[in-house]
Amino acid sequence: MTKDYYKILDISEFSTTEEIKTAYRHLARKWHPDVAGNSPDVIAKFKEINEAYEILSDKNRKADYDTAKRFYSYAANGSQSKKNHENHNNAENPNNKKNFSWEDLFGKKEKKPKAPQKGDDIFSDVEISVFEAVSGTSKIINMLQTNICPNCKGRKFVNGNKCPYCNGKGESSTYKRFNVKIPAGIKDKSKIRLAGEGEKGKNGGANGDLYLTIHIKEPVNYKTDGLNILKTIAVAPHEAILGGNISVPTLKGNVSLKLAPNTRSGQKIRLAGCGIEQNNKVGDMIVTVEIQIPKSLSEEEINLYKRLQELAGDNIRERIE
Numbered sequence: 393m394t395k396d397y398y399k400i401l402d403i404s405e406f407s408t409t410e411e412i413k414t415a416y417r418h419l420a421r422k423w424h425p426d427v428a429g430n431s432p433d434v435i436a437k438f439k440e441i442n443e444a445y446e447i448l449s450d451k452n453r454k455a456d457y458d459t460a461k462r463f464y465s466y467a468a469n470g471s472q473s474k475k476n477h478e479n480h481n482n483a484e485n486p487n488n489k490k491n492f493s494w495e496d497l498f499g500k501k502e503k504k505p506k507a508p509q510k511g512d513d514i515f516s517d518v519e520i521s522v523f524e525a526v527s528g529t530s531k532i533i534n535m536l537q538t539n540i541c542p543n544c545k546g547r548k549f550v551n552g553n554k555c556p557y558c559n560g561k562g563e564s565s566t567y568k569r570f571n572v573k574i575p576a577g578i579k580d581k582s583k584i585r586l587a588g589e590g591e592k593g594k595n596g597g598a599n600g601d602l603y604l605t606i607h608i609k610e611p612v613n614y615k616t617d618g619l620n621i622l623k624t625i626a627v628a629p630h631e632a633i634l635g636g637n638i639s640v641p642t643l644k645g646n647v648s649l650k651l652a653p654n655t656r657s658g659q660k661i662r663l664a665g666c667g668i669e670q671n672n673k674v675g676d677m678i679v680t681v682e683i684q685i686p687k688s689l690s691e692e693e694i695n696l697y698k699r700l701q702e703l704a705g706d707n708i709r710e711r712i713e
């Protein structure tokens with residue numbers, strides 16, 4: 393016996409119909425892909441729980457299964473072959489599949505098995521940068537989708553043999569690729585809906601939708617303060633003393649920043665209109681100067697610093713500002 397359905401539902405062989413149902417609802421809630429995530433492991437576990445319930449909730453199929461289970465225990469202990477058990481599996485009616493929607497599991501209302509059911513909605517997340525949020529972007533995302541097996545059309549068997557394409561599951565899970573357009577000015581936690589890209593509807597019901605929640609990630613090299621972008625820029629000692637033009641990357645591309653002579657470390661310079669644009673308002677970029685020592689200095693540079701040391705008349709520690 394490949395699967396112990398009692399073990400899967402964590403019940404005993406003597407459980408009542410009501411106990412089977414309760415155990416199933418508990419596990420199906422716990423392992424529902426909307427709750428537990430739609431990783432292949434979760435989907436496999438969820439399907440296994442459904443499969444166990446399909447058999448054990450059906451009086452006739454449960455009786456067949458119990459007989460086969462007892463026979464198998466006997467065969468495993470004795471000298472019988474496993475042939476009868478395999479025959480039992482093949483005799484499973486592949487079309488007698490019940491479907492459980494979110495409502496069935498979470499108890500809003502019961503539906504007749506054959507009534508059209510809308511597929512479940514799927515929820516996922518997409519992370520974008522502040523700049524992508526401002527200017528708009530497109531993102532490739534891959535979602536695991538479960539479809540009726542194209543080979544056996546969900547019947548699980550082909551010419552009396554287990555369908556080789558889906559391994560007798562009647563369904564196949566594949567990743568579908570979406571190119572998602574994210575509009576300019578999108579806000580954090582906004583949702584984008586892809587109609588009909590959720591779980592497939594059942595018995596002719598409409599497909600569910602795919603909802604993507606946008607997460608705007610705080611950038612590493614920038615901070616934001618409302619519409620303002622705060623950025624620290626490294627400046628070499630000679631640039632700080634002599635001043636000059638340095639190039640600063642902004643949302644509008646590189647902007648030339650004029651550094652005044654004798655610029656201090658920690659000095660803030662405002663680049664007006666270079667912040668985030670939203671609802672016809674635009675913030676500034678506030679650049680903080682940080683004087684940094686170059687990582688490697690040539691011998692000639694060191695000699696020049698030695699010369700500066702000789703020339704320095706001002707003891708910087710005696711200065712009071």
Ligand SMILES: [Zn+2]
Pocket residue numbers: 541542543544545546547548549555556557558559560561562563
């Ligand atoms: Zn198949």
